[in-house]
Amino acid sequence: MDRITFKVNGIYYSVGSEVNTDVTLLDYLRRRLRLPGTKYMCLEAGCGACIVTAVRGPDTPPTAVNSCMVLVTSCQGWDITTVEGTGGRLAGYSKVQTTLAEHNGTQCGYCTPGWVMSMHSLFCSRKKLTMLEIEQSFGSNVCRCTGYRPILDAFKQFAIDAPDSKRITDIEDLHICQETKNGCNKTDCEDYDWCVVLKEEVDKSSCIYIKLEDGRDWFRVYALKEALKIISCKDNNSYILVGGNTAKGAYPIFDYPEVLIDITGISELKGFVLDQNLVLGAGSTLTETLDIFKLLSSEKDYFRYLEKLYDHIQMVAHNAVRNVCI
Ligand code: FES
Ligand code: FES
Incomplete structure (x- = not known):
């Protein structure tokens, strides 16, 4: 295998030697796929404008991810949803989007896709959320003009402990059903696990190798011994282990080493x-x-x-x- 395969809003894409080492998921979404709903500002995991939802494996729940931090070559087997995939003018807006708008949780709107995707991810990852959990999640995003109170008021409507007069809907109504892509009225869905855990399309047993456009080597490994084998063949200074790639936010990487090894697929770790x-x-x-x-x-x-x-x-x-x- 010499390509990385992933899904964006239900459609399969793959990347290989046509991309450079430093192409992030954000770059790919905006420039290659022309999905500009995902915004950016800080490019260091601080503002949350670039957040998307990702299911990163068959046994992992959907989570919010800063797409400005993730190298697109890290996305093997991911199922990614961008704000365009949650709702829009033609398909109809999602409950998260309409609730935010109804509570005046947006002004200039630049931060709004990030907030929507942050909350969408949270709602997809757990069946029941409390107001405290929603409030604690607010560290992911920055809004410069609306102020946080209206955004908080909007999203707390979805909490199980929100006052009755303010309750709007249950988590199951939030367009998270993977089968119908619509709301679901079940309150204790037996299919929940099946619903959010998507079929892994990739043969996990084999290592992926890509010669990137800038000449660097990208490996995706699934076993510790595969990573050690690669390292043992390389000079100590010539490789980097890639996990979340979030340190790049604090310590920018200006020159990647020759070899990059994605270790997120190693279940032993x-x-x-x-x-x-x-x-x-x-x-x-x-x-x-x-x-x-x-x-x-x-x-x-x-x-x-x-x-x-x-x-x-x-x-x-x-x-x-x-x-x-x-
Ligand atoms: S652009 Fe600010 S967190 Fe990604
Ligand atoms: S609505 Fe303008 S930055 Fe949040």
Whole structure:
């Protein structure tokens, strides 16, 4: 295999040696696919204007991702939804979009697609959200002109603990059904897992190799031994391991090394094991780590201290970064 394949708004695309090392998902969406609804400003994971929803594997829920941080060659097997895919003038606006507008949550509108996709991702990832969870997710996006109160008022309508007089709809009505692409009236859908977990189209057993347009080598590996084999053949200074690529926001990369190895598909680096200690997989994202901390601190007395680490990590970056940062 020498190409990366992914879906955008339900359509398959692939990239290979025609792209350079530094082409981000944002570049690809806006310039190649002509989907300008996804905006950008900071290009360092700070403003949230570029957020899209991505299902990054068969066992992962939809999450918000800063497309300005993700290299397009990292998107193997991803199912990406942009703001154009959630609703629009011709197909009709989604509940998230209309609710935001009805609550005056937008003025110049530049930040609005990012807010919509941030909330869309959150709603797709969990069946029931509280007002606190919605408020805590607000670190992902910046709005310079509306002010946050109307946006917060709009999105809190979807919380299960919102006051009855303000409740608009349940999560299942938010156009998240993958089969019909419409609202769904079920309140306890048996098909929920099936509904959001999409069929993996890719043969995961084989490594992907692409000779990029600028001459650099891109590898997508699925086993630790594959990564080690590549590294062992290269000079120590000539490669970089690519996870979420979020460090680029703080430390811009002006010159990529010759070899880039995407390690996000290595399942051995995910999850955790317990002996007398907690041993975390080095490839776990911060979001996955938070889930592990939450689970263990509630189930095991001697891991109660993880509550403190959980609170601390929640202050690191924001949802869209934590979803991919390892
Ligand atoms: S452009 Fe600001 S977070 Fe991506
Ligand atoms: S509506 Fe103008 S920046 Fe948010």
